[in-house]
Amino acid sequence: MPIEHIVFDIGKVLIHYDPNIPFSHLIPDAAERKWFFENVCTHDWNVEQDRGRTWAEAEALLIEVHPDREEHIRAFRKHWHEMVPHSYDDSVAIMEGLIADGRDVTMLTNFASDTFREAQVRFPFLTKPRGVTVSGDIGLIKPDIAIYETHAKSFDLNPAATIFIDDSAANVDGAKAAGWDAVLFTGADKLRADLAGRGVRLSP
Known part of the structure; x- marks a missing residue:
């Protein structure tokens, strides 16, 4: 799909x-x-x-x-x-490029509520996706399958048409258990290749 x-x-x-x-x-x-x-x-x-x-x-x-x-x-x-001294500019560029291309982009994070709001102020690109599920706001954390289900319901995602990007293998496995596609993040180049292999290519 x-x-x-x-x-x-x-x-x-x-x-x-x-x-x-x-x-x-x-x-x-x-x-x-x-x-x-x-x-x-x-x-x-x-x-x-x-x-x-x-x-x-x-x-x-x-x-x-x-x-x-x-x-x-x-x-x-x-x-x-x-x-949290800096962003990963290559990864941010990929996310912003996907948004600019009209792709539906959201975020799902294990983060305390207050520190996440600090992060949004320091890193304004965290306000650009359509929305975010913050674990500290809902009392659920990855890789609990319930947090993926909550995110999908909150943002009306079709799990079978959803790809998740995370640096934790356990969290990737959690997403797959929820019926999502998911990839382990190890760097921007691999992420571009992972997305392209699924038909998601960034505009030049």
Whole structure:
């Protein structure tokens, strides 16, 4: 079936994300920093903010267990803007080109509600697609099949005519389980080839 809908992930597809950037100077020792991310501000802890938990609640939970790390725990949100230093211009150009060509483009992202709104201000291209589903707004996160179904329903997408672009293999698999086509993002050149192979070619 021809592709009618193109859905972009955001982090590591359109904008860079790396919490090590601010923490490389907040916790200069690499071994200590690794321990901190593995035992305090972990990936699983951060994911719950993407699911909708408030930063105040998230910080309180960790500070109760690690009171000696309060400054670094609060620094995660305080320095979030440093974790997203730039966009991937080639990927953004592809998305903007698809929109200019009249393609139906939306976004589906695991993102805390407040930091996503900050990102839209800093990166105005995030306001250009027809719409976005933000995990923190609806209490669902990828790769839960329910978030793909919610997005498809919200934007009236035909799953069989939808392609999803994400940097996470698990999230790509989640989209496929929801009946979508999906590709793993590893760079703009591969994305162009993936789209062209499905009949979605960008105008010169």
